[in-house]
Amino acid sequence: MAQQERAIRTRRVILQAAAEVFAERGYAATTVSDILKVAGVTKGALYFHFDSKKALAKGVLGVQTSLDVPAQNFRLQEMVDTAMVVAHRLSRDPVLRAGAKLSEDRDGRSQYGSAWPAWIELLTRYLVEAQQRNEVLAHVIPRETAEFVLTAFHGAQTYSHLEMDLADIEYRISVLFRHMLPSIAAPAVLANLDTAPDRGARVYAQLHREELQELQELHAG
Amino acid sequence: MAQQERAIRTRRVILQAAAEVFAERGYAATTVSDILKVAGVTKGALYFHFDSKKALAKGVLGVQTSLDVPAQNFRLQEMVDTAMVVAHRLSRDPVLRAGAKLSEDRDGRSQYGSAWPAWIELLTRYLVEAQQRNEVLAHVIPRETAEFVLTAFHGAQTYSHLEMDLADIEYRISVLFRHMLPSIAAPAVLANLDTAPDRGARVYAQLHREELQELQELHAG
Structure with a gap:
């Protein structure tokens, strides 16, 4: 063992x-x-x-999509949280940065694939569940929206990386959600979603606290 | 001469x-x-x-942003048209593809710059004029939205280029506008905007007809 x-x-x-x-x-x-x-x-x-x-x-x-955000009242919030935690972790976690770099490498990806299918699948799953819970508007096609979020995230990341060394990536992903959620979320849900730039940091701190607690319980047990 | x-x-x-x-x-x-x-x-x-x-x-x-789309009833439509014509032209026009390639090259751009400031400026100008004409909602910050459109476009382009050799880029830019316009356009304007995937092809054909006409008038005169 x-x-x-x-x-x-x-x-x-x-x-x-x-x-x-x-x-x-x-x-x-x-x-x-x-x-x-x-x-x-x-x-x-x-x-x-x-x-x-x-x-x-x-x-x-x-290991790109191994992140599991805490459950929330809305699946849409969990989708937002996933993206915001990734944005928060990007400058600190080389695994996430390598995921983007490897995925956009035309020659390389023909050999090893890309991180994007797994991200699209994860985002689609949140959106399908959000749909089942009537959190999204009737016209939403989960996979289409998932691909849009992935590609818009990648574009924001590329720009932020080149222009600001990722210093403003959390702000840019917040802007992304402010610009797209009104077109997909039911109004009552939209009014309750947290898309603030520091959302990722707060969710990540919560995840970390939960991990610490588990470790402490393990040691006490 | x-x-x-x-x-x-x-x-x-x-x-x-x-x-x-x-x-x-x-x-x-x-x-x-x-x-x-x-x-x-x-x-x-x-x-x-x-x-x-x-x-x-x-x-x-x-020469990236030399394109001039025909005037429309709404400045927002002109912003959409600019992006949709670029999407339509991408696979045919190496100048546009080179613009993206050069702009995302970390080492190169420190020498020659990037196409992005000019695109952001152009998009911002449409949004400022749209704001002056009350086409957009009160909370819109033109430059923020312009940067969002540019980065989301770039992400869609990167993905479409790698996955589909740009065959679906017009569809992806249509999806981009369907996902973001409801958060910025006044309802009466939103209901009249054309964001169909073939919008770029139609506007480009119109541009081309106008050019032909000018040439014919020149020869007749």
């Missing part, structure tokens, strides 16, 4: 290192030994988990 | 060639001789107009 835990931790360290290097240099300019150096693990350990650069890219793409 | 016309035409041929190469290979991988080959002009002619690769990139960025 301890061995398995160590393996999980090593895998995470390697993916974090791979994400840092991919996010910084892009796929083509990255070598496995660059990632090895940053990860500080043995070659054997790395190849035990990932047998190629392509497998490392797939690994980084595979 | 004939000489001046020829110079203008040569300049246009060179910019078109530069755009083709920049759009295909990106700034770093492009050389002036690549552009020379595609343009089919003499080295002297090229250097008469543009003394460096950087000057060529600046030249391509300088």
Whole structure:
């Protein structure tokens, strides 16, 4: 069991290192030994988990949507929270930045795929559930709206990255939701959605508190 | 006069060639001789107009927003038309594709700038005029909305380019406007805006007819 835990931790360290290097240099300019150096693990350990650069890219793409935001009164709020937490974490989390960088790499993505299908699926799921709960207007097509949110987010991220080194990304995602929610949300729901720029930071702090609490209960138990 | 016309035409041929190469290979991988080959002009002619690769990139960025859509009842429609014509022209016009490619190039743009300030300025101008004519809701901040439209357009373009070779870009820009106009347009205006995917093609055909007519009048006169 301890061995398995160590393996999980090593895998995470390697993916974090791979994400840092991919996010910084892009796929083509990255070598496995660059990632090895940053990860500080043995070659054997790395190849035990990932047998190629392509497998490392797939690994980084595979953990993009692992985030689980707390339940809210409205599924639309959970969709907003997911995007706002990602926006909040972007400048701190190389895994998310690498996800975008790898996904927009025309040559690379033909080998390892892209993070976008998983994000679109996640957003679509929130919207389908929002539809079942009558939170959205009748004309909404969940997948269409999900693709719109994903692509508009990516555009805002690209711009914010180039112009402001991501300093204003939370504001830009807040602007995105202010501009699109009125066209999809039922009025009574719309009036109760929180799209403030600091929403992501607050939800993330809550997630973190819950994790801490679980750890404390584990230790007390 | 004939000489001046020829110079203008040569300049246009060179910019078109530069755009083709920049759009295909990106700034770093492009050389002036690549552009020379595609343009089919003499080295002297090229250097008469543009003394460096950087000057060529600046030249391509300088002609991005030269498009002038026909006047409409609503300034918001003109803003929509501008974006929809660009969407319609993207797959046919290397100058527009090069504009995006050059603008998102982190290393290059520190030398030659980006197409985005000019687009944001143009969109802002439409929104300010729409505001003066009471076409938009009271809370709208023209520049904020303009930046949102630009970044959401860029994200849709990136996605459409990678996933569909731009085949669905007009549909995606139509989706963008359907998702954002209800949050900014006065209801009576909103009900009269045309955001159909083929809007760009129709407006462009009209522009083309007007140009043809002018040419015919010129020849008749």
